[in-house]
Amino acid sequence: MKRFCLEVSGDFACYTRPEMKVERVSYDLITPSAARAVFESILWKPAIRWQMRRIEVLRPVRWTSVRRNEVASVVSTRNVITAMNEGRGQLGLYVEDDRQQRAGLFLRDVAYRLHADLEFLPARAPNDTLTKYAEMFARRAEKGQCVNQPYLGCREFAARFRLVKDHAAEPPPEASVDGDLGWMLYDIDFDHPNDPRPKFFRARIERGVLDLERMEVRG
Incomplete structure:
Protein backbone atom coordinates (compact mmCIF):
# COMPACT_ATOMS: atom_id res chain seq x y z
CA MET A 1 0.00 0.00 0.00
CA LYS A 2 1.01 3.59 -0.60
CA ARG A 3 -0.32 6.49 1.49
CA PHE A 4 -1.34 9.81 -0.04
CA CYS A 5 -2.60 13.07 1.42
CA LEU A 6 -4.88 15.64 -0.21
CA GLU A 7 -5.93 19.05 1.01
CA VAL A 8 -9.54 19.65 0.00
CA SER A 9 -11.53 22.86 0.41
CA GLY A 10 -14.72 24.50 -0.76
CA ASP A 11 -17.22 27.27 -0.15
CA PHE A 12 -20.06 24.93 0.86
CA ALA A 13 -20.51 21.26 1.79
CA CYS A 14 -23.33 18.93 2.77
CA TYR A 15 -22.83 15.39 4.05
CA THR A 16 -26.46 14.53 4.60
CA ARG A 17 -27.53 12.68 7.73
CA PRO A 18 -29.60 9.66 6.61
CA GLU A 19 -31.97 9.99 9.56
CA MET A 20 -33.27 13.27 8.12
CA LYS A 21 -36.11 12.27 5.81
CA VAL A 22 -36.93 15.49 3.95
CA GLU A 23 -34.63 18.37 4.81
CA ARG A 24 -30.91 18.12 4.13
CA VAL A 25 -28.91 18.44 7.35
CA SER A 26 -25.16 17.91 7.17
CA TYR A 27 -22.83 16.06 9.50
CA ASP A 28 -20.25 18.26 11.23
CA LEU A 29 -17.48 17.12 8.89
CA ILE A 30 -16.81 15.07 5.78
CA THR A 31 -17.75 11.39 5.95
CA PRO A 32 -15.18 8.67 5.08
CA SER A 33 -17.15 7.62 1.99
CA ALA A 34 -17.28 11.21 0.70
CA ALA A 35 -13.55 11.57 1.37
CA ARG A 36 -12.84 8.36 -0.54
CA ALA A 37 -14.88 9.67 -3.46
CA VAL A 38 -12.49 12.62 -3.78
CA PHE A 39 -9.56 10.23 -4.33
CA GLU A 40 -11.61 8.12 -6.75
CA SER A 41 -12.52 11.21 -8.77
CA ILE A 42 -8.81 11.72 -9.45
CA LEU A 43 -7.95 8.08 -10.13
CA TRP A 44 -10.02 4.93 -10.08
CA LYS A 45 -9.22 1.60 -11.70
CA PRO A 46 -10.60 -1.92 -11.09
CA ALA A 47 -7.18 -2.99 -9.78
CA ILE A 48 -6.98 -0.40 -6.98
CA ARG A 49 -8.93 0.40 -3.85
CA TRP A 50 -8.79 3.45 -1.57
CA GLN A 51 -8.82 3.02 2.21
CA MET A 52 -9.41 6.17 4.28
CA ARG A 53 -7.10 6.38 7.31
CA ARG A 54 -7.27 9.89 8.72
CA ILE A 55 -9.23 13.13 8.35
CA GLU A 56 -7.91 16.46 9.62
CA VAL A 57 -10.24 19.45 9.95
CA LEU A 58 -8.41 22.67 9.02
CA ARG A 59 -11.10 25.29 9.69
CA PRO A 60 -13.73 25.80 12.41
CA VAL A 61 -17.14 24.26 11.76
CA ARG A 62 -19.45 26.95 10.35
CA TRP A 63 -23.06 26.55 9.29
CA THR A 64 -25.43 28.23 6.88
CA LEU A 105 -28.43 23.18 6.90
CA PHE A 106 -25.03 23.15 5.19
CA LEU A 107 -21.40 23.66 6.12
CA ARG A 108 -19.57 26.68 4.74
CA ASP A 109 -15.92 27.57 4.19
CA VAL A 110 -14.61 24.04 4.77
CA ALA A 111 -11.11 22.60 4.44
CA TYR A 112 -9.73 19.15 5.24
CA ARG A 113 -6.58 17.08 4.90
CA LEU A 114 -7.48 13.59 3.81
CA HIS A 115 -5.12 10.64 4.27
CA ALA A 116 -5.77 7.43 2.32
CA ASP A 117 -3.92 4.25 1.43
CA LEU A 118 -3.79 3.15 -2.20
CA GLU A 119 -4.23 -0.62 -2.17
CA PHE A 120 -3.28 -2.66 -5.22
CA LEU A 121 -5.33 -5.79 -6.08
CA PRO A 122 -2.94 -7.93 -8.16
CA ALA A 123 -5.58 -10.56 -8.95
CA ARG A 124 -7.41 -8.01 -11.10
CA ALA A 125 -4.33 -6.88 -13.02
CA PRO A 126 -1.51 -9.47 -12.82
CA ASN A 127 0.76 -7.52 -15.15
CA ASP A 128 0.55 -4.22 -13.24
CA THR A 129 2.24 -2.97 -10.09
CA LEU A 130 1.42 -0.70 -7.15
CA THR A 131 4.15 1.70 -8.27
CA LYS A 132 2.44 2.23 -11.62
CA TYR A 133 -0.82 3.38 -10.04
CA ALA A 134 0.90 5.38 -7.29
CA GLU A 135 2.89 7.36 -9.83
CA MET A 136 -0.21 7.83 -11.96
CA PHE A 137 -2.18 9.25 -9.04
CA ALA A 138 0.64 11.51 -7.86
CA ARG A 139 1.10 12.91 -11.36
CA ARG A 140 -2.59 13.60 -11.84
CA ALA A 141 -3.13 15.10 -8.37
CA GLU A 142 -0.10 17.38 -8.69
CA LYS A 143 -1.39 18.75 -11.99
CA GLY A 144 -4.96 19.16 -10.71
CA GLN A 145 -6.31 16.56 -13.13
CA CYS A 146 -9.38 14.46 -12.35
CA VAL A 147 -11.76 12.06 -14.05
CA ASN A 148 -14.72 14.05 -12.77
CA GLN A 149 -14.91 17.16 -10.63
CA PRO A 150 -14.60 16.29 -6.92
CA TYR A 151 -17.45 17.58 -4.79
CA LEU A 152 -18.26 18.01 -1.11
CA GLY A 153 -21.33 15.88 -0.50
CA CYS A 154 -23.54 17.43 -3.20
CA ARG A 155 -22.43 17.77 -6.81
CA GLU A 156 -23.19 21.50 -6.86
CA PHE A 157 -20.57 22.01 -4.12
CA ALA A 158 -17.36 21.66 -6.12
CA ALA A 159 -14.12 20.95 -4.25
CA ARG A 160 -10.65 22.37 -4.75
CA PHE A 161 -7.78 19.99 -4.08
CA ARG A 162 -3.99 19.83 -3.97
CA LEU A 163 -1.51 17.06 -3.29
CA VAL A 164 0.27 17.36 0.07
CA LYS A 165 3.83 16.09 -0.33
CA ASP A 166 5.23 16.99 3.09
CA HIS A 167 2.62 16.63 5.80
CA ALA A 168 5.04 17.81 8.52
CA ALA A 169 5.40 21.19 6.82
CA GLU A 170 1.66 21.89 6.83
CA PRO A 171 -0.19 23.94 9.50
CA PRO A 172 -1.79 21.96 12.36
CA PRO A 173 -5.47 20.93 12.37
CA GLU A 174 -8.17 23.14 13.89
CA ALA A 175 -7.97 22.28 17.60
CA SER A 176 -11.39 23.78 18.39
CA VAL A 177 -13.07 20.85 16.62
CA ASP A 178 -12.96 18.30 19.39
CA GLY A 179 -15.20 15.74 21.08
CA ASP A 180 -17.75 13.03 20.35
CA LEU A 181 -19.77 13.77 17.20
CA GLY A 182 -22.06 10.76 17.61
CA TRP A 183 -22.80 8.06 15.05
CA MET A 184 -21.68 8.84 11.52
CA LEU A 185 -22.13 7.02 8.22
CA TYR A 186 -18.95 5.15 7.31
CA ASP A 187 -19.91 3.49 4.02
CA ILE A 188 -22.45 1.32 2.22
CA ASP A 189 -21.86 -2.45 2.25
CA PHE A 190 -22.50 -3.85 -1.25
CA ASP A 191 -21.47 -7.43 -0.48
CA HIS A 192 -25.12 -8.31 -1.10
CA PRO A 193 -26.10 -6.19 -4.16
CA ASN A 194 -29.83 -6.79 -3.66
CA ASP A 195 -29.67 -5.65 -0.05
CA PRO A 196 -27.03 -2.91 0.42
CA ARG A 197 -26.62 -1.93 4.06
CA PRO A 198 -25.18 1.21 5.67
CA LYS A 199 -22.27 0.93 8.08
CA PHE A 200 -21.78 3.44 10.91
CA PHE A 201 -19.05 4.34 13.38
CA ARG A 202 -18.77 6.49 16.48
CA ALA A 203 -16.97 9.64 15.35
CA ARG A 204 -14.66 10.84 18.11
CA ILE A 205 -12.45 13.69 16.98
CA GLU A 206 -9.42 14.84 18.97
CA ARG A 207 -8.19 18.38 18.39
CA GLY A 208 -9.27 18.40 14.77
CA VAL A 209 -8.15 14.85 13.92
CA LEU A 210 -10.42 11.91 13.14
CA ASP A 211 -8.31 8.74 13.27
CA LEU A 212 -10.25 6.16 11.26
CA GLU A 213 -7.79 3.37 12.04
CA ARG A 214 -8.99 3.43 15.64
CA MET A 215 -12.71 3.46 14.88
CA GLU A 216 -15.05 0.50 15.34
CA VAL A 217 -17.41 0.11 12.38
CA ARG A 218 -20.86 -1.44 12.84
CA GLY A 219 -23.33 -2.63 10.24
Missing part, protein backbone atom coordinates in the same frame (compact mmCIF):
# COMPACT_ATOMS: atom_id res chain seq x y z
CA SER A 65 -29.12 27.72 6.18
CA VAL A 66 -30.24 27.68 2.56
CA ARG A 67 -33.67 27.21 1.00
CA ARG A 68 -33.58 25.66 -2.47
CA ASN A 69 -35.96 24.53 -5.20
CA GLU A 70 -35.73 20.79 -5.85
CA VAL A 71 -37.56 18.22 -7.95
CA ALA A 72 -39.94 16.29 -5.69
CA SER A 73 -39.83 12.87 -7.40
CA VAL A 74 -37.67 10.54 -9.49
CA VAL A 75 -38.24 8.79 -12.80
CA SER A 76 -40.35 5.66 -12.40
CA THR A 77 -38.40 2.39 -12.46
CA ARG A 78 -41.24 0.81 -14.44
CA ASN A 79 -40.93 3.50 -17.12
CA VAL A 80 -37.18 2.92 -17.36
CA ILE A 81 -37.66 -0.84 -17.79
CA THR A 82 -40.29 -0.24 -20.47
CA ALA A 83 -37.99 2.12 -22.34
CA MET A 84 -35.15 -0.41 -22.20
CA ASN A 85 -37.30 -3.31 -23.41
CA GLU A 86 -39.44 -1.55 -26.00
CA GLY A 87 -37.23 1.34 -27.06
CA ARG A 88 -39.83 3.91 -26.06
CA GLY A 89 -41.24 5.38 -22.89
CA GLN A 90 -41.71 8.57 -20.90
CA LEU A 91 -38.56 9.33 -18.94
CA GLY A 92 -38.88 13.08 -18.60
CA LEU A 93 -39.69 15.13 -15.52
CA TYR A 94 -41.04 18.65 -15.87
CA VAL A 95 -39.55 20.84 -13.18
CA GLU A 96 -42.37 23.38 -13.36
CA ASP A 97 -44.92 20.70 -12.45
CA ASP A 98 -42.85 18.89 -9.82
CA ARG A 99 -40.97 21.61 -7.98
CA GLN A 100 -40.89 21.98 -4.22
CA GLN A 101 -38.91 24.15 -1.84
CA ARG A 102 -36.73 22.56 0.83
CA ALA A 103 -34.50 23.98 3.53
CA GLY A 104 -30.98 22.73 4.13
Whole structure:
Protein backbone atom coordinates (compact mmCIF):
# COMPACT_ATOMS: atom_id res chain seq x y z
CA MET A 1 0.00 0.00 0.00
CA LYS A 2 1.01 3.59 -0.60
CA ARG A 3 -0.32 6.49 1.49
CA PHE A 4 -1.34 9.81 -0.04
CA CYS A 5 -2.60 13.07 1.42
CA LEU A 6 -4.88 15.64 -0.21
CA GLU A 7 -5.93 19.05 1.01
CA VAL A 8 -9.54 19.65 0.00
CA SER A 9 -11.53 22.86 0.41
CA GLY A 10 -14.72 24.50 -0.76
CA ASP A 11 -17.22 27.27 -0.15
CA PHE A 12 -20.06 24.93 0.86
CA ALA A 13 -20.51 21.26 1.79
CA CYS A 14 -23.33 18.93 2.77
CA TYR A 15 -22.83 15.39 4.05
CA THR A 16 -26.46 14.53 4.60
CA ARG A 17 -27.53 12.68 7.73
CA PRO A 18 -29.60 9.66 6.61
CA GLU A 19 -31.97 9.99 9.56
CA MET A 20 -33.27 13.27 8.12
CA LYS A 21 -36.11 12.27 5.81
CA VAL A 22 -36.93 15.49 3.95
CA GLU A 23 -34.63 18.37 4.81
CA ARG A 24 -30.91 18.12 4.13
CA VAL A 25 -28.91 18.44 7.35
CA SER A 26 -25.16 17.91 7.17
CA TYR A 27 -22.83 16.06 9.50
CA ASP A 28 -20.25 18.26 11.23
CA LEU A 29 -17.48 17.12 8.89
CA ILE A 30 -16.81 15.07 5.78
CA THR A 31 -17.75 11.39 5.95
CA PRO A 32 -15.18 8.67 5.08
CA SER A 33 -17.15 7.62 1.99
CA ALA A 34 -17.28 11.21 0.70
CA ALA A 35 -13.55 11.57 1.37
CA ARG A 36 -12.84 8.36 -0.54
CA ALA A 37 -14.88 9.67 -3.46
CA VAL A 38 -12.49 12.62 -3.78
CA PHE A 39 -9.56 10.23 -4.33
CA GLU A 40 -11.61 8.12 -6.75
CA SER A 41 -12.52 11.21 -8.77
CA ILE A 42 -8.81 11.72 -9.45
CA LEU A 43 -7.95 8.08 -10.13
CA TRP A 44 -10.02 4.93 -10.08
CA LYS A 45 -9.22 1.60 -11.70
CA PRO A 46 -10.60 -1.92 -11.09
CA ALA A 47 -7.18 -2.99 -9.78
CA ILE A 48 -6.98 -0.40 -6.98
CA ARG A 49 -8.93 0.40 -3.85
CA TRP A 50 -8.79 3.45 -1.57
CA GLN A 51 -8.82 3.02 2.21
CA MET A 52 -9.41 6.17 4.28
CA ARG A 53 -7.10 6.38 7.31
CA ARG A 54 -7.27 9.89 8.72
CA ILE A 55 -9.23 13.13 8.35
CA GLU A 56 -7.91 16.46 9.62
CA VAL A 57 -10.24 19.45 9.95
CA LEU A 58 -8.41 22.67 9.02
CA ARG A 59 -11.10 25.29 9.69
CA PRO A 60 -13.73 25.80 12.41
CA VAL A 61 -17.14 24.26 11.76
CA ARG A 62 -19.45 26.95 10.35
CA TRP A 63 -23.06 26.55 9.29
CA THR A 64 -25.43 28.23 6.88
CA SER A 65 -29.12 27.72 6.18
CA VAL A 66 -30.24 27.68 2.56
CA ARG A 67 -33.67 27.21 1.00
CA ARG A 68 -33.58 25.66 -2.47
CA ASN A 69 -35.96 24.53 -5.20
CA GLU A 70 -35.73 20.79 -5.85
CA VAL A 71 -37.56 18.22 -7.95
CA ALA A 72 -39.94 16.29 -5.69
CA SER A 73 -39.83 12.87 -7.40
CA VAL A 74 -37.67 10.54 -9.49
CA VAL A 75 -38.24 8.79 -12.80
CA SER A 76 -40.35 5.66 -12.40
CA THR A 77 -38.40 2.39 -12.46
CA ARG A 78 -41.24 0.81 -14.44
CA ASN A 79 -40.93 3.50 -17.12
CA VAL A 80 -37.18 2.92 -17.36
CA ILE A 81 -37.66 -0.84 -17.79
CA THR A 82 -40.29 -0.24 -20.47
CA ALA A 83 -37.99 2.12 -22.34
CA MET A 84 -35.15 -0.41 -22.20
CA ASN A 85 -37.30 -3.31 -23.41
CA GLU A 86 -39.44 -1.55 -26.00
CA GLY A 87 -37.23 1.34 -27.06
CA ARG A 88 -39.83 3.91 -26.06
CA GLY A 89 -41.24 5.38 -22.89
CA GLN A 90 -41.71 8.57 -20.90
CA LEU A 91 -38.56 9.33 -18.94
CA GLY A 92 -38.88 13.08 -18.60
CA LEU A 93 -39.69 15.13 -15.52
CA TYR A 94 -41.04 18.65 -15.87
CA VAL A 95 -39.55 20.84 -13.18
CA GLU A 96 -42.37 23.38 -13.36
CA ASP A 97 -44.92 20.70 -12.45
CA ASP A 98 -42.85 18.89 -9.82
CA ARG A 99 -40.97 21.61 -7.98
CA GLN A 100 -40.89 21.98 -4.22
CA GLN A 101 -38.91 24.15 -1.84
CA ARG A 102 -36.73 22.56 0.83
CA ALA A 103 -34.50 23.98 3.53
CA GLY A 104 -30.98 22.73 4.13
CA LEU A 105 -28.43 23.18 6.90
CA PHE A 106 -25.03 23.15 5.19
CA LEU A 107 -21.40 23.66 6.12
CA ARG A 108 -19.57 26.68 4.74
CA ASP A 109 -15.92 27.57 4.19
CA VAL A 110 -14.61 24.04 4.77
CA ALA A 111 -11.11 22.60 4.44
CA TYR A 112 -9.73 19.15 5.24
CA ARG A 113 -6.58 17.08 4.90
CA LEU A 114 -7.48 13.59 3.81
CA HIS A 115 -5.12 10.64 4.27
CA ALA A 116 -5.77 7.43 2.32
CA ASP A 117 -3.92 4.25 1.43
CA LEU A 118 -3.79 3.15 -2.20
CA GLU A 119 -4.23 -0.62 -2.17
CA PHE A 120 -3.28 -2.66 -5.22
CA LEU A 121 -5.33 -5.79 -6.08
CA PRO A 122 -2.94 -7.93 -8.16
CA ALA A 123 -5.58 -10.56 -8.95
CA ARG A 124 -7.41 -8.01 -11.10
CA ALA A 125 -4.33 -6.88 -13.02
CA PRO A 126 -1.51 -9.47 -12.82
CA ASN A 127 0.76 -7.52 -15.15
CA ASP A 128 0.55 -4.22 -13.24
CA THR A 129 2.24 -2.97 -10.09
CA LEU A 130 1.42 -0.70 -7.15
CA THR A 131 4.15 1.70 -8.27
CA LYS A 132 2.44 2.23 -11.62
CA TYR A 133 -0.82 3.38 -10.04
CA ALA A 134 0.90 5.38 -7.29
CA GLU A 135 2.89 7.36 -9.83
CA MET A 136 -0.21 7.83 -11.96
CA PHE A 137 -2.18 9.25 -9.04
CA ALA A 138 0.64 11.51 -7.86
CA ARG A 139 1.10 12.91 -11.36
CA ARG A 140 -2.59 13.60 -11.84
CA ALA A 141 -3.13 15.10 -8.37
CA GLU A 142 -0.10 17.38 -8.69
CA LYS A 143 -1.39 18.75 -11.99
CA GLY A 144 -4.96 19.16 -10.71
CA GLN A 145 -6.31 16.56 -13.13
CA CYS A 146 -9.38 14.46 -12.35
CA VAL A 147 -11.76 12.06 -14.05
CA ASN A 148 -14.72 14.05 -12.77
CA GLN A 149 -14.91 17.16 -10.63
CA PRO A 150 -14.60 16.29 -6.92
CA TYR A 151 -17.45 17.58 -4.79
CA LEU A 152 -18.26 18.01 -1.11
CA GLY A 153 -21.33 15.88 -0.50
CA CYS A 154 -23.54 17.43 -3.20
CA ARG A 155 -22.43 17.77 -6.81
CA GLU A 156 -23.19 21.50 -6.86
CA PHE A 157 -20.57 22.01 -4.12
CA ALA A 158 -17.36 21.66 -6.12
CA ALA A 159 -14.12 20.95 -4.25
CA ARG A 160 -10.65 22.37 -4.75
CA PHE A 161 -7.78 19.99 -4.08
CA ARG A 162 -3.99 19.83 -3.97
CA LEU A 163 -1.51 17.06 -3.29
CA VAL A 164 0.27 17.36 0.07
CA LYS A 165 3.83 16.09 -0.33
CA ASP A 166 5.23 16.99 3.09
CA HIS A 167 2.62 16.63 5.80
CA ALA A 168 5.04 17.81 8.52
CA ALA A 169 5.40 21.19 6.82
CA GLU A 170 1.66 21.89 6.83
CA PRO A 171 -0.19 23.94 9.50
CA PRO A 172 -1.79 21.96 12.36
CA PRO A 173 -5.47 20.93 12.37
CA GLU A 174 -8.17 23.14 13.89
CA ALA A 175 -7.97 22.28 17.60
CA SER A 176 -11.39 23.78 18.39
CA VAL A 177 -13.07 20.85 16.62
CA ASP A 178 -12.96 18.30 19.39
CA GLY A 179 -15.20 15.74 21.08
CA ASP A 180 -17.75 13.03 20.35
CA LEU A 181 -19.77 13.77 17.20
CA GLY A 182 -22.06 10.76 17.61
CA TRP A 183 -22.80 8.06 15.05
CA MET A 184 -21.68 8.84 11.52
CA LEU A 185 -22.13 7.02 8.22
CA TYR A 186 -18.95 5.15 7.31
CA ASP A 187 -19.91 3.49 4.02
CA ILE A 188 -22.45 1.32 2.22
CA ASP A 189 -21.86 -2.45 2.25
CA PHE A 190 -22.50 -3.85 -1.25
CA ASP A 191 -21.47 -7.43 -0.48
CA HIS A 192 -25.12 -8.31 -1.10
CA PRO A 193 -26.10 -6.19 -4.16
CA ASN A 194 -29.83 -6.79 -3.66
CA ASP A 195 -29.67 -5.65 -0.05
CA PRO A 196 -27.03 -2.91 0.42
CA ARG A 197 -26.62 -1.93 4.06
CA PRO A 198 -25.18 1.21 5.67
CA LYS A 199 -22.27 0.93 8.08
CA PHE A 200 -21.78 3.44 10.91
CA PHE A 201 -19.05 4.34 13.38
CA ARG A 202 -18.77 6.49 16.48
CA ALA A 203 -16.97 9.64 15.35
CA ARG A 204 -14.66 10.84 18.11
CA ILE A 205 -12.45 13.69 16.98
CA GLU A 206 -9.42 14.84 18.97
CA ARG A 207 -8.19 18.38 18.39
CA GLY A 208 -9.27 18.40 14.77
CA VAL A 209 -8.15 14.85 13.92
CA LEU A 210 -10.42 11.91 13.14
CA ASP A 211 -8.31 8.74 13.27
CA LEU A 212 -10.25 6.16 11.26
CA GLU A 213 -7.79 3.37 12.04
CA ARG A 214 -8.99 3.43 15.64
CA MET A 215 -12.71 3.46 14.88
CA GLU A 216 -15.05 0.50 15.34
CA VAL A 217 -17.41 0.11 12.38
CA ARG A 218 -20.86 -1.44 12.84
CA GLY A 219 -23.33 -2.63 10.24
